[in-house]
Amino acid sequence: MTATSAVIARDHPNDPLLRSDRFPHILCPGCGIGTVIHCYVEAMAASGVPLDNHVCVSGIGCSGRAAGYVNVDSYHTAHGRAIPFALGIAIHKPELRVTVISGDGDLTAIGGNHFIHAARRNMNLTVVCINNFNYGMTGGQAGPTSPRGSITSTAPKGVHDRPFNLPDLARAAGASFVARWTILHVRQLRDAILRGLQKPGFSFIEALSPCPTNFGRANDLGDGMAEMEVYRQRCRIVQELPGFDELDIDFVDEERPIAVGNFVDIDRHPYQPVGADAFDNVPNGTQRVHHPVGEE
Amino acid sequence: MSDAPQREQRVLSGTHFMLGDHACAEGALAGGVDYFGGYPITPSTEIAERLARRLPAVGGKYVQMEDELGSIMSILGASAAGARSLTATSGPGFSLMMESIGLAAMMELPCVIVDVQRASPSTGLPTMVGQSDILQARWGSHGDYGMAAFSPASPQECFDLTVHALNVADQYRIPVFLMMDEVVAHMTERVVIPPADEVPLVHRKRPDHKPGAQRHLPYAVGEDGVPAMAHAGEGYKVHMTGLTHDERGYPALTPATHNALVNRLVDKVRHNAQHIMRYDEFELDDAETVVIAFGCTSRSARQAVRQARQRGAKCGLLRLVSVWPFPEQRIRELLQRGTVRRFVVPEVNLGQLRREVERLTQLPVQRINHAGGAMPTPADILEVLL
Numbered sequence: 202m203t204a205t206s207a208v209i210a211r212d213h214p215n216d217p218l219l220r221s222d223r224f225p226h227i228l229c230p231g232c233g234i235g236t237v238i239h240c241y242v243e244a245m246a247a248s249g250v251p252l253d254n255h256v257c258v259s260g261i262g263c264s265g266r267a268a269g270y271v272n273v274d275s276y277h278t279a280h281g282r283a284i285p286f287a288l289g290i291a292i293h294k295p296e297l298r299v300t301v302i303s304g305d306g307d308l309t310a311i312g313g314n315h316f317i318h319a320a321r322r323n324m325n326l327t328v329v330c331i332n333n334f335n336y337g338m339t340g341g342q343a344g345p346t347s348p349r350g351s352i353t354s355t356a357p358k359g360v361h362d363r364p365f366n367l368p369d370l371a372r373a374a375g376a377s378f379v380a381r382w383t384i385l386h387v388r389q390l391r392d393a394i395l396r397g398l399q400k401p402g403f404s405f406i407e408a409l410s411p412c413p414t415n416f417g418r419a420n421d422l423g424d425g426m427a428e429m430e431v432y433r434q435r436c437r438i439v440q441e442l443p444g445f446d447e448l449d450i451d452f453v454d455e456e457r458p459i460a461v462g463n464f465v466d467i468d469r470h471p472y473q474p475v476g477a478d479a480f481d482n483v484p485n486g487t488q489r490v491h492h493p494v495g496e497e
Numbered sequence: 498m499s500d501a502p503q504r505e506q507r508v509l510s511g512t513h514f515m516l517g518d519h520a521c522a523e524g525a526l527a528g529g530v531d532y533f534g535g536y537p538i539t540p541s542t543e544i545a546e547r548l549a550r551r552l553p554a555v556g557g558k559y560v561q562m563e564d565e566l567g568s569i570m571s572i573l574g575a576s577a578a579g580a581r582s583l584t585a586t587s588g589p590g591f592s593l594m595m596e597s598i599g600l601a602a603m604m605e606l607p608c609v610i611v612d613v614q615r616a617s618p619s620t621g622l623p624t625m626v627g628q629s630d631i632l633q634a635r636w637g638s639h640g641d642y643g644m645a646a647f648s649p650a651s652p653q654e655c656f657d658l659t660v661h662a663l664n665v666a667d668q669y670r671i672p673v674f675l676m677m678d679e680v681v682a683h684m685t686e687r688v689v690i691p692p693a694d695e696v697p698l699v700h701r702k703r704p705d706h707k708p709g710a711q712r713h714l715p716y717a718v719g720e721d722g723v724p725a726m727a728h729a730g731e732g733y734k735v736h737m738t739g740l741t742h743d744e745r746g747y748p749a750l751t752p753a754t755h756n757a758l759v760n761r762l763v764d765k766v767r768h769n770a771q772h773i774m775r776y777d778e779f780e781l782d783d784a785e786t787v788v789i790a791f792g793c794t795s796r797s798a799r800q801a802v803r804q805a806r807q808r809g810a811k812c813g814l815l816r817l818v819s820v821w822p823f824p825e826q827r828i829r830e831l832l833q834r835g836t837v838r839r840f841v842v843p844e845v846n847l848g849q850l851r852r853e854v855e856r857l858t859q860l861p862v863q864r865i866n867h868a869g870g871a872m873p874t875p876a877d878i879l880e881v882l883l
């Protein structure tokens with residue numbers, strides 16, 4: 202190790218927020234996932250919530266490795282099941298701020314049902330979806346966010362199916378806060394996660410992110426920096442949730458803008474578990490039929 | 498839960514005339530369940546319905562999840578945060594839970610899964626009895642792992658064994674199954690619930706150091722092979738993963754770590770089998786024919802043994818209260834006596850438990866099976882015993 206790298210490693214202000222004993226990490230050069238983790242830990246530090254009250258839950262995938270690198274109670278669960286696991290924590294300990302960080306496939310293909318139901322309940326969760334338009338970990342197969350026409354290892358002639366528009370899906374399902382940024386928009390992404398951490402109810406933040414190893418290579422997007430340049434040129438910040446088609450992402454049509462922004466920020470009743478005052482203690486029809494034990 | 502008036506409300510001490518499913522729900526309450534996540538399915542629904550009313554009233558939480566994939570994962574999350582947690586389902590839902598049961602075993606998150614068995618496979622006969630998930634309980638998730646399964650034969654045992662299942666899950670940090678069946682679930686009988694302070698409660702082992710004082714190793718173990726459990730939100734900065742991991746909970750993807758970890762997960766149960774296991778014996782002393790049965794079928798078996806004895810047949814019953822661990826040692830002891838001539842295994846499946854008995858003996862193992870919807874009657878068993 203050179204003297205310079207030793208100084209950087211010792212002094213980085215985010216070190217206490219990361220499990221630096223796990224570095225080097227497994228992510229590829231140019232991958233966007235590290236940037237999302239960075240935005241999350243900065244939002245966590247800025248949230249005013251004590252670090253011991255933050256919990257991070259992930260599913261499976263490259264994005265799912267996020268939970269392994271953050272220095273708070275963290276759980277790397279099963280593919281698609283991060284949200285219900287997080288829900289169990291959030292319900293048992295409502296004082297905790299539980300954040301789910303996972304991939305597009307994990308949260309919206311295999312885990313799609315949990316996603317819409319947690320939004321419907323307006324569960325106190327911040328869900329960060331790292332959308333790299335494919336299944337990175339398994340080698341770049343098509344998923345529910347792969348744009349039509351994009352090339353993947355399971356769609357060699359271009360993806361045929363229509364993709365999800367995740368912000369639209371989250372809003373329709375009942376989320377209180379919905380944003381989309383890219384990893385180029387580091388400050389906005391951090392602030393959106395921070396807003397999510399501070400807002401009661403279900404917050405959803407989509408983070409568009411390069412996967413240069415798989416999606417980037419297959420679609421001639423170049424390395425991570427080159428894909429960031431695409432974001433820089435084509436992203437348009439909008440204030441309101443755009444129409445369904447305007448949310449589409451298309452890497453082939455170079456004229457087409459990519460809509461980003463904090464689209465939805467509304468106050469809806471956050472999830473409240475049924476309280477102690479809701480019912481009589483003993484249901485009808487369960488009266489004791491004999492004497493209490495001991496008197497018999 | 499520690500709060501005394503609440504404890505009184507939780508435990509409906511007294512003598513009741515109670516449905517098996519309701520007795521299970523009361524066992525959950527008396528056993529200290531903090532969280533129930535479930536999805537309705539016959540013949541387990543009455544458990545959820547009762548807990549939906551009763552649990553919030555005593556400070557617990559009830560959530561009706563979107564499916565069983567969610568139910569099981571929500572109870573695992575709650576368990577990670579310190580809750581005693583339980584879910585209830587039947588075959589189709591039990592199948593959906595399988596992947597996450599392996600996660601519970603791997604992360605060592607205590608949990609109880611109630612499976613009220615109905616006639617299967619697939620949708621089968623939803624309202625009628627089955628006992629055909631018994632091998633699935635043992636082997637259903639991919640890989641080797643430790644677990645325990647109990648099978649109540651009466652509403653009273655639905656209560657008692659739910660409490661016991663919660664204790665075993667916490668003590669060994671394993672998934673525990675309560676393998677009920679439709680007959681027992683929908684049977685109403687006398688249930689005696691003891692005074693609150695007489696309900697035995699065993700809790701998971703907790704770290705013996707304060708957070709921050711020293712580095713917490715979530716998977717460091719002593720002689721018993723069971724790690725102390727720190728919960729989310731306590732400041733220990735726990736990490737858990739379903740990947741093969743080291744003492745820190747960090748992925749350690751080597752065959753040697755994997756071999757040691759999986760062996761420990763299995764040995765936690767294997768080495769403590771004598772403490773976890775339960776069975777009872779009826780007329781076994783001089784028995785030449787040993788009937789081995791569990792759940793509803795053991796009721797027919799007991800009646801058949803009684804009738805056969807009256808007619809001079811030397812037979813007895815080994816009733817499995819825990820199906821897993823299986824009382825291998827006890828069966829070996831019976832065989833060493835030299836008096837046993839044969840085994841008879843009645844069950845509402847096509848011979849799942851019979852295989853387990855055959856593994857232990859060269860003697861004939863006669864089966865009495867029904868695929869589901871009806872159970873062997875005392876007459877069916879008596880015919881084989883005489």
Ligand SMILES: Cc1ncc(C[n+]2csc(CCOP(=O)(O)OP(=O)(O)O)c2C)c(N)n1
Binds near residue numbers: 305333339
């Ligand atoms: C039940 C199950 N099915 C399939 C897999 C294999 N698998 C692992 S990660 C993954 C996809 C991950 O994609 P995504 O969530 O988008 O994350 P990324 O790797 O792109 O960050 C799949 C299919 C699995 N682990 N479990």
Ligand code: SF4
Binds near residue numbers: 227263333411
């Ligand atoms: S495969 Fe793609 S998503 Fe996974 S680490 Fe590499 S670049 Fe990132």
Ligand SMILES: [Mg+2]
Binds near residue numbers: 331334
């Ligand atoms: Mg992906």
